[in-house]
Amino acid sequence: MSAILKISDLRVAVDGKPILKGVNLEIRQGEIHALMGPNGCGKSTLAYVVAGHPKYEITGGTIELDGINVLELDPCQRARLGLFLAFQYPVTIPGVKVSDFLRHAVSNVRNPERKEGEGLIPMKDFRKELKDRMSEIDIDSEFARRYLNDGFSGGEKKRMEILQLSLLRPRFAILDETDSGLDSDAVRAVSEGINKLHGPHMGVLIITHHERLLEFNKPSFTHVMLAGKIVETGDASLAHDLHANGYAAVRERHPAEAAEEQAVTVKA
Amino acid sequence: MSTDLAVQEREDQDVGVGDYQFGFHDPTDKYVFKSRRGLDREIVYQISEMKKEPKWMRDFRISSLETFFQKPMPSWGGAVEEIDFQNIFYYMKAAANLEKSWEDVPEDIRKTYDRLGIPEAEKKYLAGVKAQYESEVIYGSLQEDLAKQGVLFTDTDSALRDHPDLFREYFGKIIPPNDNKFAALNSAVWSGGSFIYVPPGVKIEFPLQAYFRINSENMGQFERTLIIVDEGASAHYVEGCTAPTYSSESLHSAVVEIVVKRGGRFRYTTIQNWSNNVYNLVTKRAMAYGDSLMEWVDGNLGSKLTMKYPSIYLMEPGARGETLSIAFANNGQHQDAGAKMVHCAPNTSSRVVSKSISKGGGRASYRGLVKVEKGATNCKSNVVCDALILDSKSRSDTYPYIEAEDDQISLEHEASVSKIGEEQLFYLMSRGMTEAEASAMIVTGFIEPLVKELPMEYAVEMNRLIELQMEGSVG
Ligand SMILES: Nc1ncnc2c1ncn2[C@@H]1O[C@H](COP(=O)(O)OP(=O)(O)O)[C@@H](O)[C@H]1O
Ligand SMILES: [Mg+2]
Numbered sequence: 001m002s003a004i005l006k007i008s009d010l011r012v013a014v015d016g017k018p019i020l021k022g023v024n025l026e027i028r029q030g031e032i033h034a035l036m037g038p039n040g041c042g043k044s045t046l047a048y049v050v051a052g053h054p055k056y057e058i059t060g061g062t063i064e065l066d067g068i069n070v071l072e073l074d075p076c077q078r079a080r081l082g083l084f085l086a087f088q089y090p091v092t093i094p095g096v097k098v099s100d101f102l103r104h105a106v107s108n109v110r111n112p113e114r115k116e117g118e119g120l121i122p123m124k125d126f127r128k129e130l131k132d133r134m135s136e137i138d139i140d141s142e143f144a145r146r147y148l149n150d151g152f153s154g155g156e157k158k159r160m161e162i163l164q165l166s167l168l169r170p171r172f173a174i175l176d177e178t179d180s181g182l183d184s185d186a187v188r189a190v191s192e193g194i195n196k197l198h199g200p201h202m203g204v205l206i207i208t209h210h211e212r213l214l215e216f217n218k219p220s221f222t223h224v225m226l227a228g229k230i231v232e233t234g235d236a237s238l239a240h241d242l243h244a245n246g247y248a249a250v251r252e253r254h255p256a257e258a259a260e261e262q263a264v265t266v267k268a
Numbered sequence: 269m270s271t272d273l274a275v276q277e278r279e280d281q282d283v284g285v286g287d288y289q290f291g292f293h294d295p296t297d298k299y300v301f302k303s304r305r306g307l308d309r310e311i312v313y314q315i316s317e318m319k320k321e322p323k324w325m326r327d328f329r330i331s332s333l334e335t336f337f338q339k340p341m342p343s344w345g346g347a348v349e350e351i352d353f354q355n356i357f358y359y360m361k362a363a364a365n366l367e368k369s370w371e372d373v374p375e376d377i378r379k380t381y382d383r384l385g386i387p388e389a390e391k392k393y394l395a396g397v398k399a400q401y402e403s404e405v406i407y408g409s410l411q412e413d414l415a416k417q418g419v420l421f422t423d424t425d426s427a428l429r430d431h432p433d434l435f436r437e438y439f440g441k442i443i444p445p446n447d448n449k450f451a452a453l454n455s456a457v458w459s460g461g462s463f464i465y466v467p468p469g470v471k472i473e474f475p476l477q478a479y480f481r482i483n484s485e486n487m488g489q490f491e492r493t494l495i496i497v498d499e500g501a502s503a504h505y506v507e508g509c510t511a512p513t514y515s516s517e518s519l520h521s522a523v524v525e526i527v528v529k530r531g532g533r534f535r536y537t538t539i540q541n542w543s544n545n546v547y548n549l550v551t552k553r554a555m556a557y558g559d560s561l562m563e564w565v566d567g568n569l570g571s572k573l574t575m576k577y578p579s580i581y582l583m584e585p586g587a588r589g590e591t592l593s594i595a596f597a598n599n600g601q602h603q604d605a606g607a608k609m610v611h612c613a614p615n616t617s618s619r620v621v622s623k624s625i626s627k628g629g630g631r632a633s634y635r636g637l638v639k640v641e642k643g644a645t646n647c648k649s650n651v652v653c654d655a656l657i658l659d660s661k662s663r664s665d666t667y668p669y670i671e672a673e674d675d676q677i678s679l680e681h682e683a684s685v686s687k688i689g690e691e692q693l694f695y696l697m698s699r700g701m702t703e704a705e706a707s708a709m710i711v712t713g714f715i716e717p718l719v720k721e722l723p724m725e726y727a728v729e730m731n732r733l734i735e736l737q738m739e740g741s742v743g
Contacts, residue, residue, distance in 0.1 A: 051694075052694075053694055075694060078698070079700040091695045093710060094535075095716030095717060096709055104700075105700050105701065115741070216739070247278070254536055
């Protein structure tokens with residue numbers, strides 16, 4: 001039976017300011033969902049909250065993975081449960097080699113009971129796997145020795161996120177604008193990467209403004225977020241329509257949320 | 269974790285235990301000799317007598333003792349005024365002889381060094397070993413081919429006996445007893461330490477290692493090290509130090525004197541890991557002559573207070589000096605460490621890279637001096653100190669001093685202080701690292717630029733010690 005990531009009436013605030021105002025979303029393993037919406041509507045916030053960023057205050061609602069209350073877990077436990085976020089802005093960790101970082105990550109996620117200092121996955125197997133995955137998404141194997149995201153270009157950072165996705169094989173992955181700021185070759189590489197990874201065991205939520213990523217990875221559901229709420233859900237054609245025509249029609253259909261959205265931007 | 273893939277494999281076998289893993293101690297009832305507590309002329313005579321020293325050394329000790337009594341305590345650095353000099357044992361001899369085979373070392377002591385991994389390391393990658401336990405060196409070895417090439421690697425007491433001329437030419441010349449209060453103290457009661465002579469052109473590939481172990485409560489360890497690297501020779505010396513955890517303090521106050529002659533290269537690496545009750549007040553100085561290279565690699569972990577500023581006097585044109593320093597100040601610890609570079613000749617260059625980490629209320633200070641003497645034109649000096657503070661209880665300070673009497677020089681100084689980033693922690697945790705593991709990873713990454721300079725075995729050791737410091741104590 002496939003697992004479900006279930007977000008119900010999720011309400012989130014930052015510094016006392018409400019950002020998410022009752023988000024409902026259900027993703028099954030194997031499904032691809034697209035999440036679209038104008039800048040500032042709360043897409044990244046949703047992604048961070050699912051991953052467990054400590055800065056966000058949960059003021060209501062639940063997130064469950066197969067009935068497990070995700071909100072009680074710290075980010076590390078969530079990762080080990082099979083959640084993954086490809087960051088919109090991956091951070092740099094100076095002095096930490098990509099290969100060392102990945103080996104720790106893989107060891108932890110594949111052996112969720114692992115404690116600090118306990119054995120890592122065998123070097124030989126890991127090396128081979130790393131090399132294979134790197135060549136699949138067209139990353140030079142020299143990157144394994146570099147420091148994590150240190151001096152990487154935007155495209156290299158995003159590829160590094162996809163590499164992690166491919167090694168960690170989560171049950172649910174959220175890709176936060178993994179295609180932004182990339183040239184078309186890089187977008188293709190990333191899209192193909194996701195396409196290869198996606199299968200019956202991974203549910204994906206793709207946050208994007210563009211269509212390219214969705215061309216390769218056709219969503220079964222497209223959600224539109226406005227002012228911290230999912231206001232519409234449709235199929236792949238909705239994504240196409242939003243891309244072609246923008247959000248004006250959505251705002252017209254949801255005047256209450258559109259008004260809140262303006263209130264937010266005026267205040268900001 | 270910041271070391272190479274190959275190194276990582278070895279780390280796997282190491283499962284960390286407890287906070288400070290070297291806190292155990294051996295019984296002391298079988299000791300050959302133990303001085304009474306406290307310090308006076310009689311104790312100094314006794315030490316000299318035990319060692320059957322020549323008169324000049326006894327006189328040197330007695331006059332140094334006077335200097336020690338006269339000199340005021342340093343008014344800067346750490347809380348040295350809390351040291352009770354009369355509560356310390358100044359000399360303890362645990363074993364009757366210095367042995368050439370581990371099998372002949374008394375069992376308790378041998379087991380201690382087994383636990384510290386010294387005999388094993390010796391087999392694998394060391395050119396020679398000295399093991400000092402309390403006041404005396406109890407074990408010594410040197411690879412035969414090096415001995416044949418004229419390399420000397422003995423304890424300092426034996427050197428005084430067996431190589432009196434060479435010894436007397438340099439002993440106390442680089443750091444005279446009146447240099448500072450603790451140098452005077454060491455000069456009065458010194459015992460043990462390493463003596464190394466590398467003849468011209470001899471290049472020693474593998475490290476020479478010394479290991480200093482304090483075992484008793486209120487022990488004072490005062491080793492004295494003298495190293496002479498002759499023209500065009502090269503060597504690498506590594507020292508490690510540990511002590512048991514006691515409720516009252518011990519004192520470690522070493523003096524290390526080094527001469528690197530023309531075209532020589534020498535690296536002195538310290539990986540010190542004292543227990544929390546040790547005052548570590550050490551004077552280290554090297555003189556580097558024409559076109560030579562002197563490097564201090566200084567890893568300071570543990571101790572209650574460390575005050576240590578390895579210095580390099582660049583004596584002739586072309587001399588280069590480099591100090592790489594890592595300090596980790598944990599709960600109850602003050603690391604006041606740094607470097608001193610003195611440019612005495614034109615066209616000399618120096619570089620200092622210091623990385624400090626403070627955690628759990630610990631305090632790390634960088635204290636450094638770059639001095640350029642008159643006429644030392646075209647000198648270059650570059651100092652970089654980075655501090656990482658892991659929580660709001662901890663503290664970091666930087667005290668950089670520059671004294672330049674010549675202006676045709678290039679001096680650079682950069683300093684940065686950073687806190688461990690919430691976004692970095694979150695990123696690593698979202699990849700399955702625990703908070704402790706994530707912090708340890710960030711810290712290991714922070715010191716990686718220095719650790720990668722170490723030979724593989726020491727890099728592994730350094731990372732492992734840092735991980736132990738980080739373990740289980742976050743969140
Ligand atoms: N960490 C934060 N601190 C303060 N405000 C934030 C933070 N994260 C998000 N916000 C605010 O929440 C709103 C939603 O932001 P975000 O989730 O990044 O939108 P999106 O990803 O849809 O562009 C914005 O008004 C933004 O300024
Ligand atoms: Mg965003």
